[in-house]
Amino acid sequence: MSDSQGPIWEVFVQKKAGQPFVHCGSLHAFDKEMALQNARDLYTRRNEGMSLWVVPSAAITASSPEDIGSFFEPANDKVYRHPTFYQIPDAIGHM
Amino acid sequence: MENKNFEDVFEAKLAKNEMVEPKDWMPENYRKHLIRQISQHAHSEIVGMLPEGNWITRAPSLRAKKVLLAKVQDEGGHGLYLYTAAETLGTSRDELLDALHTGKAKYSSIFNYPTLTWADIGAIGWLVDGAAIMNQVMLQRTSYGPYARAMVRICKEESFHQRQGYEIMTHLSFGTKEQKEMAQDALNRWWFPTLMMFGPPDAESPNSENAIKWRIKRETNDQLRQRFVNQTVAQIEYLGLNLPDAGLQWNEAKQGYDYSEPNWVEFKNVISGNGPCNKERLAARNASHKNGEWVRAAAAAYAKKHAEPFMAA
Amino acid sequence: MNHLFTYTLRLADNALVLGQRLSEWTGHGPFLEEDLALTNIALDTFGTATSLMEYAAKVEDKGRDADALAYRRNEREFTNILLVEQANGDYAKTILRQVLVDAYNVLFYTELAKSKDETIAGIAQKAIKEVSYHYRHSSSWVIRFGDGTEESHNKIQDALNELWRFTGELFEQDETELTLIKQGIAVDSKAFQSKWEKQLDELFAKATIKKPETVFMQTGGRKGIHTEHLGYMLSEMQVLPRMLPDAKW
Numbered sequence: 001m002s003d004s005q006g007p008i009w010e011v012f013v014q015k016k017a018g019q020p021f022v023h024c025g026s027l028h029a030f031d032k033e034m035a036l037q038n039a040r041d042l043y044t045r046r047n048e049g050m051s052l053w054v055v056p057s058a059a060i061t062a063s064s065p066e067d068i069g070s071f072f073e074p075a076n077d078k079v080y081r082h083p084t085f086y087q088i089p090d091a092i093g094h095m
Numbered sequence: 096m097e098n099k100n101f102e103d104v105f106e107a108k109l110a111k112n113e114m115v116e117p118k119d120w121m122p123e124n125y126r127k128h129l130i131r132q133i134s135q136h137a138h139s140e141i142v143g144m145l146p147e148g149n150w151i152t153r154a155p156s157l158r159a160k161k162v163l164l165a166k167v168q169d170e171g172g173h174g175l176y177l178y179t180a181a182e183t184l185g186t187s188r189d190e191l192l193d194a195l196h197t198g199k200a201k202y203s204s205i206f207n208y209p210t211l212t213w214a215d216i217g218a219i220g221w222l223v224d225g226a227a228i229m230n231q232v233m234l235q236r237t238s239y240g241p242y243a244r245a246m247v248r249i250c251k252e253e254s255f256h257q258r259q260g261y262e263i264m265t266h267l268s269f270g271t272k273e274q275k276e277m278a279q280d281a282l283n284r285w286w287f288p289t290l291m292m293f294g295p296p297d298a299e300s301p302n303s304e305n306a307i308k309w310r311i312k313r314e315t316n317d318q319l320r321q322r323f324v325n326q327t328v329a330q331i332e333y334l335g336l337n338l339p340d341a342g343l344q345w346n347e348a349k350q351g352y353d354y355s356e357p358n359w360v361e362f363k364n365v366i367s368g369n370g371p372c373n374k375e376r377l378a379a380r381n382a383s384h385k386n387g388e389w390v391r392a393a394a395a396a397y398a399k400k401h402a403e404p405f406m407a408a
Numbered sequence: 409m410n411h412l413f414t415y416t417l418r419l420a421d422n423a424l425v426l427g428q429r430l431s432e433w434t435g436h437g438p439f440l441e442e443d444l445a446l447t448n449i450a451l452d453t454f455g456t457a458t459s460l461m462e463y464a465a466k467v468e469d470k471g472r473d474a475d476a477l478a479y480r481r482n483e484r485e486f487t488n489i490l491l492v493e494q495a496n497g498d499y500a501k502t503i504l505r506q507v508l509v510d511a512y513n514v515l516f517y518t519e520l521a522k523s524k525d526e527t528i529a530g531i532a533q534k535a536i537k538e539v540s541y542h543y544r545h546s547s548s549w550v551i552r553f554g555d556g557t558e559e560s561h562n563k564i565q566d567a568l569n570e571l572w573r574f575t576g577e578l579f580e581q582d583e584t585e586l587t588l589i590k591q592g593i594a595v596d597s598k599a600f601q602s603k604w605e606k607q608l609d610e611l612f613a614k615a616t617i618k619k620p621e622t623v624f625m626q627t628g629g630r631k632g633i634h635t636e637h638l639g640y641m642l643s644e645m646q647v648l649p650r651m652l653p654d655a656k657w
Contacts, residue, residue, distance in 0.1 A: 005439055005440075028440075038445060
């Protein structure tokens with residue numbers, strides 16, 4: 001077997017309960033238990049989180065820079081998706 | 096789109112101070128420059144574990160032992176963040192380590208000097224990390240996203256390193272006569288090698304121009320070196336130690352200190368493999384790598400036997 | 409005889425000597441991630457050692473502080489078990505030494521957290537969480553090695569053959585321990601010996617390795633009679649405070 005450092009995993013940390021998991025970096029590990037332990041030892045040494053996800057990098061599908069136009073610009077003119085689009089009588093107060 | 100178009104988009108990004116991300120088009124030279132710079136930086140971190148690690152088992156108090164261990168561990172973590180940043184550019188850790196172990200890749204010249212006394216651990220934290228931080232703070236705004244993000248994390252973690260070094264120097268400088276002598280000796284030995292860390296003078300720095308143009312670096316070697324000297328003199332004076340360079344003098348006109356140039360012939364020699372510890376450092380890295388080979392093979396074999404469906408690739 | 413001091417110091421010595429061994433790996437691990445993982449374990453271990461050393465110094469009350477206990481005692485005054493002072497060897501040996509200690513420590517500190525001595529109970533309470541993680545780490549490596557390649561299997565089996573003879577000391581009891589057990593301060597380790605063995609047997613089965621059958625157990629640590637390894641370790645560790653006895657660090 002050729003020597004290697006194992007596959008790359010992406011690490012996501014949840015800082016506090018209720019908050020979203022945020023990508024914080026990558027690491028190498030040979031299996032999922034090792035990936036989880038390494039993530040703990042690498043990315044939570046200073047109380048950075050209380051929950052972890054590890055995902056093999058190879059399992060991630062990402063959009064391309066060329067997709068920016070077709071993926072994200074069509075959302076620009078859908079102003080009706082935002083509450084500020086609508087007019088509510090002042091007399092009603094906050095809604 | 097043609098290459099020219101891609102290049103315009105890339106240039107426009109840099110002009111607007113936007114980050115370049117892994118999937119963005121980038122000029123081949125930019126990619127190469129980054130791989131070289133990030134991996135040199137990563138190598139420096141893990142080779143840097145060795146001179147400091149040299150004193151872990153001899154740290155003179157329980158507190159000092161934990162602090163040094165945590166610090167050396169951080170250096171390993173920083174190397175790791177940087178290797179993974181480099182890997183987003185299409186290289187692998189295997190390739191990068193191979194370049195280090197075969198002597199093809201370079202790393203910071205400073206780690207080829209020996210740590211002879213406990214005061215050297217103080218001097219490294221104070222001077223060497225102090226110098227490194229100047230560079231690293233600047234690199235938090237470097238143009239390549241993964242590199243910049245790694246640097247943000249590194250800077251946050253580095254903040255205790257320089258303080259722990261200066262704390263050691265304080266204990267020694269205000270301690271017994273022998274301790275103070277130890278501190279002075281360390282300052283004298285580490286001063287010029289630290290100045291060398293910023294790289295050759297701007298006039299002779301082969302890679303600086305591109306690095307500035309691409310916003311990988313934002314200040315020149317000489318600018319950073321001058322800033323380091325200016326901030327360090329007062330710290331030396333506080334310790335009551337003698338200045339390590341007779342040429343250090345305040346220059347009213349430039350509002351900074353004049354200083355003697357380091358020995359650049361020595362620098363070139365240390366960089367190209369002829370420093371006092373180059374061979375030992377490489378030998379130590381190679382030995383760990385080789386001793387770890389069966390461990391990695393075992394982990395790989397175990398993972399293969401118990402493969403998860405999602406890992407089948 | 410101050411039994412509480414003797415007992416606390418023993419536990420402190422175990423942690424200090426093991427931490428010192430683990431820290432020798434820092435910068436030389438089999439790969440970067442694992443280097444950091446083992447260093448974390450070393451740091452936890454030194455943390456426990458420091459708390460115990462400080463408490464031992466306080467209990468002794470003779471003007472020695474934790475550093476004096478760590479750095480100014482001779483080899484014959486150290487009372488750690490022989491297992492923790494054994495040289496690191498290859499990574500399999502380091503991991504196997506660790507799993508024997510970790511499996512023990514999980515059970516031991518769980519009991520010690522119920523100690524009637526509040527300080528000791530507090531130290532143990534904090535240590536439980538740490539050593540549980542250490543066991544998770546070391547036991548997963550034992551399985552990877554045992555069930556990995558032929559080479560790793562042989563190495564972890566060799567390590568077990570070599571180190572098992574130092575496990576008898578984990579369950580020894582002398583007057584100090586018996587006295588403190590009666591007072592509800594110390595842990596009766598014999599009470600969980602079979603649990604410890606069963607847990608390890610299950611782990612070894614998973615790793616497809618076997619304990620050596622007839623073994624003459626080594627002893628002496630509690631009396632300060634050590635293997636030849638400890639003297640070298642201490643002379644390295646203590647060099648600065650010994651060289652400049654008046655200096656503060």
